[in-house]
Amino acid sequence: MPFIESTSLWLRALFQRRHVETEMEKEMRLHLEMEIENNIRLGMPPAEAKRAALIAFGGMEKTKEAVRDERGTRWLEEVAADLRFALRGFRRQPLFTSGVVTLIALGVGASSAVFSVINNLLLSPLPFPDGNRMVQYVAMAGGGQVMVTPTRHDVDQWRARTRLVDQIVIVRGTTFALGDSLRGPTQQAGGSFITPGAVAFVGGRPLIGRDVQPSDTLADAPPVALIGYALWQRSFGGRRDVVGGAIVVDGSQHTVIGVLPRGFKLPFDDGADVFAALRSTGGNGPIDAMAKLRPGVSADAANRELKQLFTDLDRRAGQDPPKVMRAADWVPKSSKRVVFLMFGAVMVVLVIACANVANLLLARAWARQRELAIRSAMGAHFVRLVRQMLTESLTLSIAGGVAGVAVALLTLKLLVLAQPEGSTDFSGARLEPVVLAWGLGVCVVTGLLFGLAPALFVGGGRANESLKAGARAATGSAAARRLRGSLVAAEVALSAVLLIATVLLARTIVAMQHADIGIDPAGLIGIRVSMASQQLTDPAARRAAVDGMLEQVRSILGVRGATLAADLPPNFATGMGELEIEGRTTSPTDSLSSVAISWTRPEYFAITGTRIVHGRVFANDLTAGDRLTSTEVLVNESFARRFWPDGDAIGARVRRGGGAWSTIVGVAADVVIPNSRRAWNRTQFYQAMPAAPSHAMLIIRSAVPLTALLPSIEAAIKRASPFMKVGRSLSTDMILDASRATTRFTLTLVGGFAALSLFLAALGLHAVIAYSVSQRTREIGVRVALGAQNSDIMRLVIGQGTGLALIGVLIGAAGGVLTARAMRAMLYGTAPTDPVTLVGVSVLLGIVAVVASYAPARRAVKVDPVEALRSE
Amino acid sequence: MSSSSDVLQGTLDLLVLKALSLAPLHGWGISQRIQQLSRDALQIGQGSLYPALYRLERKGLVKSEWGTTENNREAKYYRLSAAGQRALSDEMSDWRRFVSAVDLVLVAE
Numbered sequence: 004m005p006f007i008e009s010t011s012l013w014l015r016a017l018f019q020r021r022h023v024e025t026e027m028e029k030e031m032r033l034h035l036e037m038e039i040e041n042n043i044r045l046g047m048p049p050a051e052a053k054r055a056a057l058i059a060f061g062g063m064e065k066t067k068e069a070v071r072d073e074r075g076t077r078w079l080e081e082v083a084a085d086l087r088f089a090l091r092g093f094r095r096q097p098l099f100t101s102g103v104v105t106l107i108a109l110g111v112g113a114s115s116a117v118f119s120v121i122n123n124l125l126l127s128p129l130p131f132p133d134g135n136r137m138v139q140y141v142a143m144a145g146g147g148q149v150m151v152t153p154t155r156h157d158v159d160q161w162r163a164r165t166r167l168v169d170q171i172v173i174v175r176g177t178t179f180a181l182g183d184s185l186r187g188p189t190q191q192a193g194g195s196f197i198t199p200g201a202v203a204f205v206g207g208r209p210l211i212g213r214d215v216q217p218s219d220t221l222a223d224a225p226p227v228a229l230i231g232y233a234l235w236q237r238s239f240g241g242r243r244d245v246v247g248g249a250i251v252v253d254g255s256q257h258t259v260i261g262v263l264p265r266g267f268k269l270p271f272d273d274g275a276d277v278f279a280a281l282r283s284t285g286g287n288g289p290i291d292a293m294a295k296l297r298p299g300v301s302a303d304a305a306n307r308e309l310k311q312l313f314t315d316l317d318r319r320a321g322q323d324p325p326k327v328m329r330a331a332d333w334v335p336k337s338s339k340r341v342v343f344l345m346f347g348a349v350m351v352v353l354v355i356a357c358a359n360v361a362n363l364l365l366a367r368a369w370a371r372q373r374e375l376a377i378r379s380a381m382g383a384h385f386v387r388l389v390r391q392m393l394t395e396s397l398t399l400s401i402a403g404g405v406a407g408v409a410v411a412l413l414t415l416k417l418l419v420l421a422q423p424e425g426s427t428d429f430s431g432a433r434l435e436p437v438v439l440a441w442g443l444g445v446c447v448v449t450g451l452l453f454g455l456a457p458a459l460f461v462g463g464g465r466a467n468e469s470l471k472a473g474a475r476a477a478t479g480s481a482a483a484r485r486l487r488g489s490l491v492a493a494e495v496a497l498s499a500v501l502l503i504a505t506v507l508l509a510r511t512i513v514a515m516q517h518a519d520i521g522i523d524p525a526g527l528i529g530i531r532v533s534m535a536s537q538q539l540t541d542p543a544a545r546r547a548a549v550d551g552m553l554e555q556v557r558s559i560l561g562v563r564g565a566t567l568a569a570d571l572p573p574n575f576a577t578g579m580g581e582l583e584i585e586g587r588t589t590s591p592t593d594s595l596s597s598v599a600i601s602w603t604r605p606e607y608f609a610i611t612g613t614r615i616v617h618g619r620v621f622a623n624d625l626t627a628g629d630r631l632t633s634t635e636v637l638v639n640e641s642f643a644r645r646f647w648p649d650g651d652a653i654g655a656r657v658r659r660g661g662g663a664w665s666t667i668v669g670v671a672a673d674v675v676i677p678n679s680r681r682a683w684n685r686t687q688f689y690q691a692m693p694a695a696p697s698h699a700m701l702i703i704r705s706a707v708p709l710t711a712l713l714p715s716i717e718a719a720i721k722r723a724s725p726f727m728k729v730g731r732s733l734s735t736d737m738i739l740d741a742s743r744a745t746t747r748f749t750l751t752l753v754g755g756f757a758a759l760s761l762f763l764a765a766l767g768l769h770a771v772i773a774y775s776v777s778q779r780t781r782e783i784g785v786r787v788a789l790g791a792q793n794s795d796i797m798r799l800v801i802g803q804g805t806g807l808a809l810i811g812v813l814i815g816a817a818g819g820v821l822t823a824r825a826m827r828a829m830l831y832g833t834a835p836t837d838p839v840t841l842v843g844v845s846v847l848l849g850i851v852a853v854v855a856s857y858a859p860a861r862r863a864v865k866v867d868p869v870e871a872l873r874s875e
Numbered sequence: 876m877s878s879s880s881d882v883l884q885g886t887l888d889l890l891v892l893k894a895l896s897l898a899p900l901h902g903w904g905i906s907q908r909i910q911q912l913s914r915d916a917l918q919i920g921q922g923s924l925y926p927a928l929y930r931l932e933r934k935g936l937v938k939s940e941w942g943t944t945e946n947n948r949e950a951k952y953y954r955l956s957a958a959g960q961r962a963l964s965d966e967m968s969d970w971r972r973f974v975s976a977v978d979l980v981l982v983a984e
Contacts, residue, residue, distance in 0.1 A: 012933055027925075030902060030951045034921060037903040061922040069922060073929035 016074040027070055035060055085394035103363050107403025110356030111442035112410025117349040119415055121342050123432035132206040133295055137270055138302060138327035140292035152289040153325060164312050167305045168294040172201040174269055175290045179252050179277050194277035195269060205269060212246040212261025219280035227280050228257040232265040234276040252279055302329050340829055341749045348756035351497045355763045358490045361453040362767055366774050369483055396454030404443040421751055491771045492811040494764040499815025499844055500822050501757035506840040507823050507833055508750040514832025515743050521674035522572050523612030524735040528709045529571025530701045530716060531730030538726040546695035548724035555719035561707040564610040567692055567699040568603035571735060572611050573674045575599035575687060578659060584646060585656040602692040610704045616640055618653045618669030621691050633691035637669040642686045676742045678831035709734045769855040772804045776859040783863050784871025797860045804856025805849060812845045887927050889970060892963040895937060899954035928953060936962050
């Protein structure tokens with residue numbers, strides 16, 4: 004077993020080094036003694052014998068070294084020695100060491116956390132087998148602007164004709180009422196109606212019992228349901244005989260056909276208690292259709308096929324072809340913009356951190372030039388010196404990387420906590436090892452690059468110069484000074500870019516808060532009410548209930564006005580159907596296939612503060628019960644100006660979806676959500692609401708906050724009719740707040756990174772100036788000796804700092820304008836070249852530069868010329 | 876060929892193996908044996924002998940153990956392992972081929 008033997012020898016050489024060394028020593032001494040004895044035997048005098056033996060032996064130490072080389076443990080011993088040496092050095096310079104480690108930790112940590120979010124949002128497929136092939140089928144309307152519910156008929160057409168996808172399944176996510184309401188309280192259970200294959204679609208199968216079969220979906224099939232593991236345990240105690248038993252779902256008896264395994268869930272939906280078979284007459288309601296792309300098929304190809312299929316069917320003139328979306332496609336553009344901005348910001352911080360690390364390493368390296376030169380002169384091999392430098396930078400990088408993991412975990416947690424509600428959710432983001440390795444890699448490369456510089460310098464044959472130049476040598480070459488200067492200028496420039504982005508975002512938020520949105524948002528609240536119950540089917544009864552509710556609510560203290568509308572402004576309902584203008588032909592580019600519409604009552608305009616620009620409010624049409632018969636509409640200013648630029652909109656007639664013609668009787672001011680880019684916002688309609696609607700939003704102008712008012716409003720509604728149901732309540736401020744949430748989140752993030760970058764850049768500037776002052780002591784001494792005043796010296800040092808900062812600011816301002824142009828879509832009420840922002844950021848950086856160089860300047864002033872000159 | 880540096884490394888290994896093939900020897904004994912067998916033509920310097928011994932030991936071709944000399948002194952003795960035996964015969968035939976090839980070249984007019 005030569006391998007085992009040689010390994011054990013190697014280990015012995017490594018761990019019993021002293022013993023092995025003693026043996027070698029002994030062996031060689033014996034050799035020498037034998038040689039001497041032999042020489043004496045050959046007739047030499049003892050002294051001569053010893054001399055001859057020593058000559059024959061050659062250099063004892065050299066031989067020992069050669070033997071040690073043969074042991075094969077040398078490199079490891081050297082690494083250990085290098086490591087010990089490095090650690091000793093770090094202990095002597097705790098400030099330097101902790102500085103570098105902190106910088107690496109911040110850079111690696113922050114960037115890894117942000118990359119994990121990006122990975123989670125944009126790169127990860129759904130967490131299912133074949134998740135990267137799963138797509139959702141979406142029907143489109145409004146010129147590709149609005150997603151609408153697909154119809155089962157269309158999905159069936161698709162299934163029959165597609166060649167690029169398979170396993171098309173239909174799911175209708177819903178909340179079921181479980182239990183028999185006649186016998187006891189019901190409980191809410193999340194779940195879905197599913198078609199056969201939905202369970203297998205995500206790679207699951209029932210734990211016990213059977214799956215949904217095609218026969219279960221026939222119109223007259225007995226209702227069946229699968230139940231989820233949690234519900235099985237919770238309500239059935241995990242009994243196996245539940246299969247075949249009955250469960251009352253939404254008031255009708257279902258047979259339990261099986262139990263799904265623990266953790267089973269479908270994509271795009273979280274409900275997992277009940278999965279009922281979707282029968283072919285399964286009523287109406289929104290459905291989701293999902294499919295898997297066949298292996299090797301792209302989503303684009305599937306979309307092209309869909310377009311082709313539905314164009315061929317040619318039964319949907321004026322409607323948009325449906326499309327498929329992957330999980331990542333669901334991430335809206337606005338979220339992607341935020342993510343990419345985050346990515347940019349974190350890259351900037353990473354680069355600044357690396358520049359600072361480089362600067363610190365360089366400063367330390369030039370200070371050690373002499374040490375390296377001496378070691379080189381004493382015979383240290385070039386490779387050996389390089390290895391020493393590598394060991395040091397790698398040790399720092401690894402320490403920084405370990406601390407970086409902690410920073411990354413913390414940052415990720417903070418990011419998840421800070422994410423705006425209602426926007427894209429990335430709370431599933433995990434710290435990916437690959438991502439962490441990437442961040443660490445960047446820092447290791449930086450460390451290697453700039454840690455090696457001094458070794459290369461010595462290797463470059465300039466060691467002698469360095470020794471000759473003596474103490475003065477440490478001024479470093481002009482090239483080194485320029486390198487450090489440009490690193491700092493770059494840091495300032497990058498920081499300026501982030502600061503400019505931050506200020507622009509802050510100005511955007513302020514502008515959004517103060518924007519004229521066309522209504523008065525203060526105290527405007529909305530509460531959904533439903534009059535759809537069995538007891539209110541008669542329009543007269545419903546109208547009585549609605550009128551009674553409004554009367555009751557208006558009498559509440561703090562309510563200044565109440566009316567009904569389709570939605571709470573600035574939200575509108577979406578009115579489907581192509582809009583026609585009498586006597587005109589419109590083109591698809593006018594995007595009139597859907598409009599923003601509010602069915603409401605005449606007092607709406609006064610209560611919400613919507614200005615009537617021309618004409619009058621529509622007449623209140625209370626004659627026809629629950630039907631829309633009004634022939635009068637109001638349109639918004641943008642729409643009026645677009646089609647009647649001469650201001651003669653009033654009197655024109657329009658109709659939607661081929662219905663009856665309506666006359667425009669008035670023009671209302673635009674209602675806008677600042678910074679929202681919804682195209683149909685450009686076309687707003689107001690029309691009278693039926694006197695007896697089945698659903699409506701109760702709009703209230705209130706003098707007290709929503710939460711304080713809500714109980715009395717709910718009581719008032721119940722007093723008016725016990726059969727009305729109260730739904731979600733919200734305020735206009737909440738809507739506006741949510742519309743600013745993404746910008747606010749972005750501002751927090753970018754602002755945080757900007758502050759970090761500013762701090763790091765200031766540190767870098769300070770370090771460079773302080774170092775420069777310490778190197779120019781003699782020059783400053785000469786200046787003072789020649790009559791320079793304190794103020795001259797201060798100006799000299801601070802001028803150097805602000806000079807570097809100025810270069811950085813100039814480059815950074817240009818970069819900032821470019822960045823701001825790229826993020827223009829996120830800005831509102833401010834321009835990428837906003838002079839206030841640019842000047843403000845420049846002044847701020849100037850002040851920071853003065854502050855950062857002030858302490859070194861004070862030190863420079865204290866230089867004693869006599870000392871400085873004598874020390875040479 | 877009198878100084879150790881003139882002996883090719885591969886040749887030195889071969890010589891050491893050959894010297895050990897007859898009987899286990901200590902370091903000095905090996906250099907004496909080679910000198911004696913080559914009738915004083917080859918003198919192996921310690922500077923290359925000991926590194927060679929450690930190298931061979933690491934390759935598993937020789938083994939070492941401490942023993943006593945005829946003068947009752949403690950010394951490290953080296954002997955050939957089975958692998959060393961095989962390596963010796965391989966290298967000997969290699970060497971012979973090499974020598975005859977060089978010979979052919981040198982004999983050519």
